[in-house]
Amino acid sequence: MMQNSETLTPESVSVVNEFSEVFPDDLSSIPPKREIDFGIDLLSDTQPISIPPYYMALTKLKELKEQLKDFLDKGFIRPSMFPWVAPILFVRKKDGSLCMCINYRKLNRVTIKNKYSLPRIDDLFDQLQGASYFSKIDLWLGYHQLKVKKDDILKMAFRTPYGHYEFMVMAFGLTNTPAAFMELISKAFRQYLDMFVIVFVDDILAYSRSEDDHTDHLKIEFQVLKDQQLFAKFRKYEFWLRSVAFLGHIVSDKGIEVDPKKTNAVKSWPRPLSPSDIRSFFGLVGYYRRCVEGFYSIASPLMTLTQKNVKFIWSEACEKSFQELKDRLTSASVLTLPEGTNGFVVYCDASRIGLGCVLIQNGKVIAYASRQLKINEKNYPTHHLELAAVLSRTPWKLKVKDGARVDGGY
Template sequence: MVSATSVSTSVSGQLPNKPASDFGTDFGTQLMYIQVSLSGRRATALIDSGASDDLISQSFVLQNNLNTQLLQNPIECELADGRIVLVDSSINSKLKFSVGTDTRSESLQLAVAPLKHADVILGRPWLSRHNPDIDWTTGTLLKLRSKPDPPVQSWPLVTPRPPIISSSTAPVKISVVSRGALAKLARTEKVYVAFLQPTSSPVPDAPSSADEESLKKHADAMFERYSPVFPEKLPAGLPPDRRVQHRIDEHPDSAPVNGPLYRHSERELKALRYFIEEEVDAGRIRPSASPYASPVLFVPKKDGSLRICYDYRALNKQTIKDRYPLPRIDDLLDRLRRAKYFSKIDLKSGYNQIQVLEDHVHKTAFKTRYGNYECLVMPFGLCNAPGTFQRLMNDLFRPFLDRFVIVYLDDILIFSETLDDHKQHVGQILKLLQDEQLYAARQKCELFKRSTEFLGHIVSGDGVSMDPKKTESIDSWPTPTCVRDIQVFLGMANFYRRFIKNFSTMAEPMTRFLTKSLPFAWGPEQDHSFSSLKQAFQSAPVRRIFRPELPIRVSTDSSDFGIGGVLEQKFEHRWHPIAFESRKLTPAERNYPIREKELLAIVHCLTVWRLYLEDVENFEVLTDHHSLQYFKTQKELNKRQARWQELLCNFTYTIKYIPGPSNSVPDALSRHPDYLNFVRLLPGTAATSVLTSVLGNITSVSTSVSEAAASPIQMNTIGLSAPTSGFLGDIKSATPLTTEFNLLSDPSKSRTRAQHNHLRGLKIQDGLIVKDGSRLFVPSE
């Protein structure tokens, strides 16, 4: 460890003497300074026999634009004021100084540290090389006893940093503005002018591993220093008495809530006994004789264990809503404009770290097979919990808010312009959390980052950008491989066609395949059309930036294999998309009843977009499933619905039914081609070769199968294995016995309208029936 403890002497006739208290510690009356020249720049050097290395001020390096080199192994430095900092860079410089009549010049390596009252500290290495005579009574350097040895690097260095031109290979975004716009901008903001010289030479990637490793060491040091803030589980006992406690104020004449007692399985009863015993011992719940009694259920967690879920719907209905505002996201992000370093802290079970007001504890009572209990800490499921939590966060962090920290519920972001400032800021916040006995989840925290995700945005030294996840459902949409794929994509595109200039012309290369006369053939023209429409979805005037003062709505839908949704706002009498969302259903979710699939789509979308929706007084959720309008008043909930209800209680929303044709965008998102439950066999792949070889074992069909393989093959199947030759032989034997084969083989036969529609797209190829040239017809026989 480098020590920078200052001695108590001074050099007469050099600089005004500074008291040792200027360094934050009372080491004596005066210090010893000399004037030096550092690479031609005048500097003040402190002679310090207590410093184990030679140091240079970080601010001096920045002010004089000196080149630094990263150290391979950052070192800890304890400053005179007791601060411990990590030193991760150094400079090589020419030092010129005079002692009496002796003038010396030498090359010197100096570690860069956040010094306050000296530009340079010449410590024991410098004193050992020069071995000066010091008059300790007057605090004067008399002479140097020996000539300096050749400079020796004290610390191994990493490869020098490349020039700034190579710091990024990302494409440059250039905006062209008129003279008038530039003049208007110059009146309100600083305007910087840069001359760009294009070059054809390749730009190498900037090395970032050393910088990331250095920042990781800073983070590890902070995690270690404030380890009590990051426990594995919350300590037993109540949180300390804070200025903010949770209240449950009800409307006048409200009667105590008394819900039903739900039945539980033996496994759930075992979990209930364990929960009661653990929480009573921890002091977070206690037996209750309250007239209030809300029901509880158990819902499975991801690891298979069970979690208790309070059904506070009746209590929430008669609770006076707390209108304490949640911060506007755009206001928070505006504070980050000049920040270069970021740390994100996520509180652990945040609600359980706030006490319920003693006079209102009885209202949280819940009934179980083993008696009634009430919550002493704020439970999940209460409608005013977010407002209470935000009030506490604002109260605790008020001295630092918007200066170097912003807080949205349990998400805390620390931001700084310099690394030195960031060390100090992170330390202040973690110390505050430690003093207030607030605890964080280490696995969800990120310290000392150049960029991070926060409130649905990516924040970095380059500014704030939208999280790509908002349009990932559109951006990742795969290239259509059949007419059906085009129909799904254009079904969504048509909904926003009024915002897309020349939509019909742009989409024509794809829409031409919707006529039955043209075979599907994807080429460069279609690829350009598809890419252009995807880009149009993600930019103005279709997609807009979120504005909290405007009306907002959410539309959702589900299919057999996916869920989708779109978040929209009303701009000038028209609804514009803000974000798109979709995901594939898991195998278990595919077995849900249709109603619960539709409800899952609502829960998923509201959870993803909670940052936009939690503080909205009332917004509409549009669905094409009629019965979901009554979900909020449903008397009894199953376990799955109870879990979802707990997630939805933080939103003020109304579910509204709309007909399916009016819900085309979520419908298309839920039918994302990548979610389909079939295997796609593309030309030239191993799977196609296997299928072709198997089909080739059947007499006289190899040629037609090879032709069919020129387009993607879709097989509705449970497994991934190709059909056996025996099975395909059975298909070929049974096909001539079908009505479809008889009608197709004799076009002169009369057909009903239903038969005509059924046979559309079917044709006979070498004794087999193929649909749309790519799917094999399997007879029921």
């Protein structure tokens, strides 16, 4: 079957042609009334925020004028007379085009954060067990498909050389937009979550065990989009994939592995020169710790340098830790997705550096887990450390609670 829609038209894909209204050429009007609107709740006693405009080169003014006209024509923005004003700037997208952005950082600081909890990444991957076909949705200007509450529109005002405007739809750059958008999409697909749809912020993935099932699932998915008046971008849609890039990993019926694009970034990562550089490095490699055996034991020398009152001295042990983490991640093997709840074995190990576990099902590695020793654990005798390793298998407790075997000293 097809892999992407770059060389196709909606008419050439029967399941898409059946729902052509879901795939317009552009998002051309303000979204309909929905169960929820986007709101901005502020800390008490917050006063209107007004920030002077940034300098803008003449070459960008023409682009600004065109984008303002486009947003006005669609009803996404309207002229504003309110005292709330944020500056604008342009960010260059991957395709080279310019994207108009509003700097809402000061507004974000006084905004009460949405407590909508995101699902655990590992739990999402576990849902894909047995899946062989995948399709990814890319919605048209996803955040702009949700209206702003009437009383909060004034807070989204921004300043341009051509006047002040305010957004009528949810805008990029606001602190609660990811949570609000995920709540919108999760509600739309609620009855199909854990069955054949995964939603994570603006990533929407359909998955199925067979090609026929996948066609049926896509029809249901498109019907939901049609009913909710949510619109997708056909040229960015990927259909009937046998492997898919999702949340920084490559997923297939063989399991999950680190996305090569991410491993390339790790390979070229320069040696950290400060604690903040180390934290940035951990921000990338730490996300993939389930793919690396003994992650925290390997990372221990680097993590020590991020502690308070520790002088930053790049030792031979730090260099070895840095290079080994890069090597382990760039050569990480494919992890099998779990099937059912039987046949699990958890192998645990402990050392004076950290605790480690590996989850295996029917002889295949599902995931690795590890952590550093707590201060009080550093004085434990060996058998207490081994017990701590057994008890530390926190990510898998619910997954393997029925009939799992736990072995020490893997």
